[in-house]
Amino acid sequence: MIRKLSENTINRIAAGEVIERPASVVKELVENALDAGSSAIEVALSAGGRSMIRVADNGFGMTAAELELAVERHATSKLAEDDLVNIRTLGFRGEALPSIAAVSRLKILSRPRAGGDAHEIRVEGGRKHAVRPAAHSNGTVIEVTDLFFAVPARLKFLKSERAETAEAADVVRRLAMAHPGVRFTMTSDGRSLVDLRAGExxxxxxxxxxxxxxxxxxxxxxxxxxxxxxxxxxxxxxxxxxxxxxxxxxxxxxxxxxxxxxxxxxxxxxxxxxxxxxxxxxxxxxxxxxxxxxxxxxxxxxxxxxxxxxxxxxxxxxxxxxxxAGHRASNTVGAGTINSFRPETSAYQPQPQSWTTPSRPGFQETQAAFEAFAPPSGAGVSEAPAEDELDTPLGAPRTQVHENYIISQTRDGVVIVDQHAAHERLVYEKMKAQFAASGVATQPLLVPEIVELDAASAERLLDASADLAASGLVIDSFGPAAIAVREVPSLIAGGNIARLIQDVADDLETFDATTGVRERMDHVLSTMACHGSVRSGRRLKPEEMNALLREMEATPHSGQCNHGRPTYVELKLSDIERLFGRS
Known part of the structure; x- marks a missing residue:
């Protein structure tokens, strides 16, 4: 038998769509306050919104007749001539207040800004009380208590008080960001969470x-x-x-x-x-x-x-x-590096020594001791930097340590460059430019390299062979589970081809039907660039280090490698001096 649902049941079903958690109530009430032309909005929560949610504003306010209609379903002041196309307000459905009132105890206190008396209306679990006079300044205060008391089964789906409070605060911040001319405050059990003054x-x-x-x-x-x-x-x-x-x-x-x-x-x-x-x-x-x-x-x-x-x-x-932005990288990278050197974070603490300090050597002995630590010839240590190089963004290279990190001197600090990460980005950008222009330049192999794979990986590679050829990787089938590599991009020639093919096959497996062709090819080019970059452990000559830095300065996105890691860390001289108590 088909029957019509009761009005109260209809409201509770609507509440289930609109009011999922306390943050949903906060969102609807704050949006109403913004639509009312408020310049200041105050939000207060208790017990994560379960016990109480209060939103006060200094907006237009409502008359007694408007209060009566405000808690009715699909009653709104925000749709001109029922136009659902030209919507310029945050709310317009007229569902928020009756939905909230259907599952909680709702009290609205309002006085119109244009003049008149203040009035109050209460609704408990969908049961509406008569509008009555009240004392209140201009604007509206809406207070929601005992959320979901009318549908207690919904309470068990709520998260902890801390989680619900955090979600409500996020809602307020998101709305506040879009309306900088409005003052927003939010408290939870008397503790201030949001305090944003009106401004730019x-x-x-x-x-x-x-x-x-x-x-x-x-x-x-x-x-x-x-x-x-x-x-x-x-x-x-x-x-x-x-x-x-x-x-x-x-x-x-x-x-x-x-x-x-x-x-x-x-x-x-x-x-x-x-x-x-x-x-x-x-x-x-x-x-x-x-x-x-x-x-x-x-x-x-x-x-x-x-x-x-x-x-x-x-x-x-x-x-x-x-x-x-060019080669610019996040300044938090350098700040994090500086913090790692702070004395309070260091695991090393000098210990008192029990032995007797030997007599101080003469100047010649000290000089000889230092010379014993001098690096061997050709170890990648540059001469004193040229003055013009000190003023470049990445400075003048001075040395290489651990066969991977270039130490460069700038006018006001030092720069540490990860040579592998930096060169990886440079190769990638060159390959992208070639691909966009006329296809990646290739180098034929004198003897095709045969790479053994599983059948599925081989099939994926062959299906993408046309796109791979445009990326500089020319392959053919060599049996049911093997690939013959005939040409590779010239920029990565000499690398580990078998490992490259396996990585490209893995990349292709991660793509789905929604991934665009260009996005797929960019990812493949990124993988190939990683294999063709200067590897960690390679010792560079001073002129090679200098060329790498200058090319980074001229290449977009060189502040991070293809995987989002920084390619360099900049340490200002003032920060370094503070580490040693010099400032």
Missing amino acids: LEARIHAVMGREFQGNTVAIDAVRETVKLTGLVSLPTYHRAQANQQYVHVNGRPVRDKVIAGALRGAYADFMMRGRHPAVALFLTVPPDEVDVNVHPAKTEVRFRDQAMVRGLIVGSIRQALAD
Whole structure:
């Protein structure tokens, strides 16, 4: 038998779509406060939002008649003539307040800014009380207590109080970033979590993202057709284990969109190892009729009319900004290095000696002792640097240590370069340039190299043979589980071909149907560049070290290798002097 559900059951079902956890309540109430034209919003939580959620604003406020309608389903002041295309507010469905009221105890206290008396309305588990007069200043206060008391089964799906509080604070920060002209505060059980004063957008971004983000970003400002993209994105060497530092907004609405997330992965695919994520604060401005914000009840997802264009704008503008950054690397790399030398973090502590100090040798003996430590001829130690080289970004190379690290002197410090990581990036950028121009230059092998593989790997390589040939790797079948390599890119000639083929086969296995051809080829080129770079353990001559540094300065993205690791660390002289108590 078919029957119509009761109004209370309908509201609880709607609440299940809109109100998942305390953070969902905070999001809906703060969005309402922003739509009400507030310049200051205060959020307070108790017990992670289970016991109490309170949002106060100084917005337009509501009259007694508006309060009566506000807790009814699909009652809204934000849709002009029921236009679902030209949406310019954060909320518009009219589901938030009745959904919250269906599963909690809700109290709304409001007074209109335009003048009039304050009124209050209460709703408990969907049961509405009459509107009554109250005492209140301009604006609105909404208090939600005993969340999910009407549906106690939902409580067991909530996380710990700390986790729920952290999620609610993240919601406030995301909304605050998109509305820098509004003052935001948030407390949890009396403890301040968010305190953001009204100000400029860049100051708000840095206040939310933290001090480290401020010095490790490049600016984005691009337009394609009718879509504008602005914001800040991190350098590839400044990354996170999770994507929780990715703040993306569409027309002032914080979103977690799959298209945008995929575009960010594509933009950093050349520069960041898998499993790491950039930190970004991006703002997309799209004509309302070209983006659908009515995709999900929680309004956290959007759908663009031209998704390919939006993705191309994000990928292209970020890659261009990173290219303009040149060889610049994250300043946290050098700071982390300095911190590793701090005396309090050192495992070594000098111990008092019991033996007698020998008599001090004469000057000639000391000089001879130092000469005994002089490196052998041709060990890669340069003469005194030229004055003009000291003023270059990466300085003048002075020596090589451990057959892998180049020590360079600048005018105000030193630079330590990982020769393998740096050369890997240089080779990769050359191969990409060749590939884009006319295909990668190849070198035929006098005798084809036969590489034994499993049948599946061999099949993957043969299926991609045309693309691999454009990348400079020419292969043929040699039996059911073997590959004959006939040509290799000239830039990596002389490397371990068998290992290279196995790594390329592994790369091809990780790709899926959504991976673009260019993205696949860039990853293959990256793998080949790794095999063709200067290996750790090779001793370089002074002129080779100098050539490597100068080429890094002229090559985009040379501040990080193909896997996102830094290629150099810069230590300022002032930092080094502080280590020795000289300043």
